[in-house]
Amino acid sequence: MSYHNPVLLKESVDALNIKEDGVYVDVTFGGGGHSREILSRLGDKGRLFAFDQDPDAQQNKIDDPRFVLIGENFRFISRFLRFYGVKKVDGVLADLGVSSHQFDEAERGFSTRFDADLDMRMDQKSELSGKKIINTYSEEQLSDMLFLYGELRNARTLAKTIVEARGEREIKTSFDLKEVLQRFLPKAKEHKILAQIFQAIRIEVNQELEVLKEFLEQIPQLLNEDGRLSVISYHSLEDRLVKRFIRTGLFSGEPEKDFYGNTNEPLKKVGKMIVPTKEEIKENNRARSAKLRIATLK
Incomplete structure (x- = not known):
């Protein structure tokens, strides 16, 4: 828990409606809090696969024969599960955003609190860092990034100032x-x-919204008939994509209607959006913006 204090732990795992012999995926392993909770509810024949591209998180690997940790980005979820002979799963959990550890390790460059290299790479093998973006992107690219991903109204002025400096x-x-x-x-x-x-720089460095879209698009083909998707998001850009995809199966526009006026959305929501209790926010301030959405196949 010192590595990362998982948010909405019980609620997000409850959402998976776990079967003892089921196959589950935790696509954001981090400190392993959600994975441990899932494993505690699985029987001997159950299986859990987890993804995390961060070498720091990979040090938290759980020694359990039912568990496999895949050191890759979860945008490749289907490809790597197929490698292990898995085509369908009973549940997928995603706890999006940055782990407490990544924020607290000064040299990772995620936090505004420390004077550290502008790194922000979740995948340390990636060539694109925050420093590279700030020093090489054009004024227009910086402006678009700050406006779209940081939702900053004065994005153009900020970009111009950066380029001049x-x-x-x-x-x-x-x-x-x-x-x-x-x-x-x-x-x-x-x-x-x-x-x-x-936030804007970090999203650009890690292609977070593109990764999320690619991941969500694979879910309808990956879930078993009564399988569940459980997603915790922390800012409106992520949550909007999750909410919209669950509702329409799209990220923009509206679904096309057939001759009879019916649409064909692949998922349907389960229950209402869940947010942390006041008690949890008091114990873990980083939980304050969390939103949990749950879906299953339609």
Whole structure:
């Protein structure tokens, strides 16, 4: 739990409606909290596969014959499950976003609290880092990123300021970036605005929204007839995609109707959206923006 305090632990695993002999997938292994909870409910014939591309998370591997940890991005969920002879599963759990460990390890560059290299790579093998983005993206690319992923209204001004500043010297660390944008960070809103800027860079570095889309599109073919999808998201961009895909099977537009006016959405929601209790938020502040959505095949 010191690596990552899992949010909505009981609720998200309850959502999977676990069968003792079922096959389940935890696509965001992290500290292994959700995986351990799933394993505690499985019988001897049950199986659990987990994904995590972060080498730090892979150190938390669980020694259990029913468990397999796959050190890859969960956008490749179907491909790697097929490698293990698995075509269908009874449940998939995703706890999106950044783990507590990634935020707390200064050198990973995820947090605004530390003066560290602007890294933000969840996959340490990736060539694209936060530093590379800030120092090589065009003004237009930076502006689009800050507007779309950080939802910052002054994205153009921020991008122009970054480009002008890096012309003088390379922007290497989180504090370098903070210094460059200081005049746009009023004391009362500094933390919120910085969080939006860092979120935008992190999403771009890790292609988080593209990964989520690719993952969701594979779920209808992957789930058994009464299988469940349990997804915890932490910001509106993720939650919007999850909610929309569960409702329509699409990420934009509306589903086409057939001759009789029927649509063919692959999933249906189970129950209402679940949020953490006040007690959980008090114990774990990072739970405050979490939203859990559950779906099954239609």
